[in-house]
Amino acid sequence: MPIKSPFFPRTSQLCTSMYWKEWAGYHAVSSYGTLHDVEYFAFRYSAGLLDITPLFKYKITGTDSASFLSRVMVRDISQLKIGRVTYCCWCNEDGKVVDDGTVMRRGENEFFVTSADPCFSWFSRFTRGYDVEVNDISDQIAGLAVQGPTSRDILKKFCDVDLDSLKFFSTTSAKVKDFEIYISRTGYTGDLGYELWIENENALTLWDLIMDYGKSYDLRPAGLAALDVTRVEAGLILKDVDYYNALHTLIEDRMSSPYEISLGWTVNLERDPFNGQAALKAEKQAGSNWAIVGLDIDWVEIEELYNRHGLPPEVGSTAWRDSIPIYVDSSMNKQIGYATSGTWSPILKKNIALATIEKKYDQIDSKLQIEVTVEHKRHTVTATVSKPQFYNPERKTSNPVKS
Amino acid sequence: MSKRYDSIIIGGGHNGLICAAYLAKAGRKVLVLEKRHVLGGAAVSEELYPGFTFSVASYVVSLFRPHIIRELNLAKHGYEIIPMDCSFLPLPNGDSLARWADPQRSRREIARFSQKDAETYPEFSRVMTHMGKLAKAVIDHPAPDITSMNPRELANIFRLGRTFKGLGPELLHLNTKLVTMSALDFLDLWFESDVLKAPMAVSGIIGTFQGVRSPGTAYVLLHHYMGQLDGSFRSWGFSKGGTGGVSLACASSARSYGAEIRTEAAVQQVLIKNGEARGVVLENGDEILANSIVSNLDPNRTYLKMVGESELDDEVVKEIKRYKLRGSSGKVNLALDRVPEFSCRPGDGDHIRGDVAIAPSIDYLEKAFDQAKYGEFSTRPYINAVIPSLTDPSVAPPGKHILSCFVQYAPYHIKEGAENWPKYREAFGDAVVDTMAEYIPGLKDMILYRQVLTPWDIEQTMGLTEGNIFQGELSLEQLLFQRPLAGYAKYKTSINKLWMCGSGTHPGGGIMGAGGELCAKTMLNARAI
Structure with missing residues (x-):
């Protein structure tokens, strides 16, 4: 049975819809109201407050922590400066992705790692010979994401640090009342936002502070349904949806290399040995089989299909995560991939999806066909290939200009 | 040159x-x-008061x-x-009706006034969606010229005719009613409760010099139902930044x-x-x-x-x-130092994050029109108010809010002549604030700034003759x-x-x-x- 996050006393009061789901063994709010869209608009126009406690969290310490993490991760973590964060993935020996997450360097010899799957056992397999200690602090540390254009203004109200100069993918410690929190300017919405990490016992106090100060900034608690729309817009992939943990799949077809899931940019190949290096070098040389791309699904064609049935076009109210076939052409004879998640994007006014397709078809702006079911009948409509990142507002990475 | x-x-x-x-x-x-x-x-958006950006005239988007x-x-x-999630109707007796995007929630609200209406409400929406589809065929093309024998025109007429025919006899008859009846008569075909009909009927009079009982107003009702946001008909929203x-x-x-x-x-x-x-x-x-x-x-x-x-x-x-221009509405824009709370349903909840209608009964609306017929502004007008700052914090400083009131009736042709409107501007503004204050206790103490736009002002600033918001x-x-x-x-x-x-x-x-x-x-x- 799922357990309760430290924020449960508050979230359970606010979740009047009773729409919950299970997330990594925790009860997690899907949407507080029966419709999630107000929560989505909070992320994009004011601020949303999301409980991210279910993420797995590890504290890595010891004089060899940097070299150890560099050995495990596809990225050269030894290059990461103190106070900075990096996003990357980690692979098995065959260069297939096990999980993805963020790595924050808190000190010369101290790191904080988040992941989607439990990774204590995986990390521990590579500690031999290193002066390093891996601590699973998942259940001791609570997490809160404050995401959206007014998030910075809200946090500034009660944090004693200069958030105006905190850069994207940087971290800082802050004193709040009589306790300390750790803030990273990161998130899963593709917007201006912060993730706050805090000892469980102070979690509720922090929640109350944010809700209180957030009132003037139109902050509202938001659930995973709203988050899912924002993360598809931002082109951020999700484990078990857009790819699978190589350790948990039964067949090789379900395993992916970083290059195949749009994370090639996180790989630092030319350096000391790391997990999967040889396989990734070979793949880099030979080329990958698959690629994750963005798809812009033609709305006019969808409208026409619905119109044929005498219906107005329907937009699913939430993001979807079914596997939808992608074809070369409308004959539906040759399938070259599958969409894994998608949504109507209210801010872009587009019907978008993330898809895994054969690498040779991944040219930007090329036209493919995606299956659409209207009135129980299958059709296809045109889908234009794009980068996975559809939405990337300037405020996400910018800092206020000092006058 | x-x-x-x-x-x-x-x-x-x-x-x-x-x-x-x-x-x-x-x-x-x-x-x-x-x-x-x-x-x-x-x-148009204008920062009329430091930190407050007003949608000075037109205030919501749907069409x-x-x-x-x-x-x-x-x-x-x-x-x-x-998007706006709710249409809220405060009532003078302390009751209220909120219609939500969530259909079950709306059903329960409406049922407090009429169970029949509550269950008929989705049927009405279904019919209006049909009509909206028809409207789409009409508004997305130039209107065909029925006097022309030009083949292209005839093809257009044929296309439109086919769309109409596709409605089937029942809806075709209804469509005829829609373009000829009054908004109220049309709603009477479905509903019995005044509390539901009044806030729905006002869609039929916005921007026209007619009452809810005037024939032809049912069409204006449809005009306001044709809106489409992201594929869903009938939805209204705020534009970011006004x-x-x-x-x-x-x-x-x-x-x-x-x-x-x-x-x-x-x-x-x-x-x-x-x-x-x-x-x-x-x-x-x-x-x-x-x-x-x-x-x-x-x-x-x-x-x-x-x-x-x-x-x-x-x-x-x-x-x-x-x-026919004959503007019939005005606008009162207020900057407030806190959230305006309605005594019938206090708090800053989602019920006031959409639009708020001051339209407590059909008679109230008709009386408001009566005054206008004889060249006076309504002392207790129909008001459609919105507080966009609750969903778009970019338009007001933190904790402060904008209350934007669309007001009808304010006839362009007042008794003394339109050019005398400036003499009555503040009295008109007072009537609006007084009306709102009946529902929002303490409203008058919250006001940091007030802008009153009479139809005469709308003509002077925006150049809309006789202040008609639809240019006719x-x-x-x-x-x-x-x-x-x-x-x-x-x-x-x-x-x-x-x-x-x-x-x-x-x-x-x-x-x-x-x-x-x-x-x-x-x-x-x-x-x-």
């Missing part, structure tokens, strides 16, 4: 800007001339055509709409295609030679020539001010003078192939090479963009430019 343009657009309202964007996108050299220092016409967003890439240029945000997105798109836009460039007159528009004369005396002129102004102003009676046939002058009433005789004039519809005027693209053309008012789009497409199709 300076460089020559393919087209000059008089007026930088959203339609003018959209028209400019389409023409520029087709490679034409376009110049937009706006009288004011801000773009947008009636879809904007989705294909225009796509074709002009407006999402990229900053077109952002935040409705001026829509206009600025259109302007940014137009500029990206090469259109030139000048503000504080008031046009005095259209230059006419041998019955043909050749250019414009600015108020500062400058003459600018162009191969075609497009007016975003209302028909009255276009014909009588920009062209002038001397250039027009007597018949046209007579017709245009008969064209949406009454049946002024619609479709007769908008604005029979014989001079389809964006043409009686002057060669002078076109019109504002709400005074088919399909009419609201932030819809269709006039601007269809005008440009008509010009391009006719190779008139």
Whole structure:
């Protein structure tokens, strides 16, 4: 049975819809109201407050922590400066992705790692010979994401640090009342936002502070349904949806290399040995089989299909995560991939999806066909290939200009 | 004399800007001339009080055509709409009705007044969605000319006829009722509760000098039901940063295609030679020539001010003078130092994050109209209020709010004559604040700033003749192939090479963009430019 996050006393009061789901063994709010869209608009126009406690969290310490993490991760973590964060993935020996997450360097010899799957056992397999200690602090540390254009203004109200100069993918410690929190300017919405990490016992106090100060900034608690729309817009992939943990799949077809899931940019190949290096070098040389791309699904064609049935076009109210076939052409004879998640994007006014397709078809702006079911009948409509990142507002990475 | 343009657009309202964007996108050299220092016409945002950005006139968006967003890439240029989740009706007896996007929640609310109405409500929505689809076939194309034997026109009429026929007999009959009945009679076909009917009926009177019992108002009801946001019909939303945000997105798109836009460039007159528009004369005396002129102004102003009676046939002058404008509404914009809470349902919950209607009963609305009939503003008016700052924090400082009140009736022709409106402006503002304060205790102490716009003010600032927010009433005789004039519809005027693209053309008012789009497409199709 799922357990309760430290924020449960508050979230359970606010979740009047009773729409919950299970997330990594925790009860997690899907949407507080029966419709999630107000929560989505909070992320994009004011601020949303999301409980991210279910993420797995590890504290890595010891004089060899940097070299150890560099050995495990596809990225050269030894290059990461103190106070900075990096996003990357980690692979098995065959260069297939096990999980993805963020790595924050808190000190010369101290790191904080988040992941989607439990990774204590995986990390521990590579500690031999290193002066390093891996601590699973998942259940001791609570997490809160404050995401959206007014998030910075809200946090500034009660944090004693200069958030105006905190850069994207940087971290800082802050004193709040009589306790300390750790803030990273990161998130899963593709917007201006912060993730706050805090000892469980102070979690509720922090929640109350944010809700209180957030009132003037139109902050509202938001659930995973709203988050899912924002993360598809931002082109951020999700484990078990857009790819699978190589350790948990039964067949090789379900395993992916970083290059195949749009994370090639996180790989630092030319350096000391790391997990999967040889396989990734070979793949880099030979080329990958698959690629994750963005798809812009033609709305006019969808409208026409619905119109044929005498219906107005329907937009699913939430993001979807079914596997939808992608074809070369409308004959539906040759399938070259599958969409894994998608949504109507209210801010872009587009019907978008993330898809895994054969690498040779991944040219930007090329036209493919995606299956659409209207009135129980299958059709296809045109889908234009794009980068996975559809939405990337300037405020996400910018800092206020000092006058 | 300076460089020559393919087209000059008089007026930088959203339609003018959209028209400019389409023409520029087709490679034409376009110049937009706006009288004011801000773009947008009636879809305009202005910081009237430090930190508060008001949607000065038009305040919500729904009818904007989705294909225009796509074709002009407006999402990229900053077109952002935040949907409204609720329509709230506070009642004087301390009760209230909130209609939500969540159908079950609405059903339970309505059932407190009538269980039958609550269950009929989705049926009504279904029918209006059907009608809305029909409306789409009407508003997304120039209105076909029923007098023409031109094959293209006949094809258009046939296309429209087929769409109508597709409705089936039951809905066709209903459609006939819809265009002839009063809003109230039409709603009576479905509902019994006054509490539900009153806030629904007001959609039939917005912007018209009619009461909810006046025949023909059911059509205006439909006009407000045709809205579409993201594929869902009937939804309304706030434009981020106020409705001026829509206009600025259109302007940014137009500029990206090469259109030139000048503000504080008031046009005095259209230059006419041998019955043909050749250019414009600015108020500062400058003459600018162009191969075609497009007016975003209302028909009255276009014909009588920009062209002038001397250039027009007597018949046209007579017709245009008969064209019904008679503005009937005003606007009161308030900056507040805190959240306005309604005594019948306190708190800053989602019920006040949509629109709030002061329309407690049908009789209340009809009495409000009675006063207007005899040249007075309603002392207890119908008000449609919104607090956009609750969902869009960019329009007000933290913790502070905007309460924007659309007010009807405020007849342009008051007893003493429209020019005497300034004498009654503050009294009108007081009537609105007094009315709102009956529902929001302490409202008067929250007000940091107040702007009162009477129809006379709307005429003076925005240039909308008689303050009519739709550039002419949406009454049946002024619609479709007769908008604005029979014989001079389809964006043409009686002057060669002078076109019109504002709400005074088919399909009419609201932030819809269709006039601007269809005008440009008509010009391009006719190779008139």
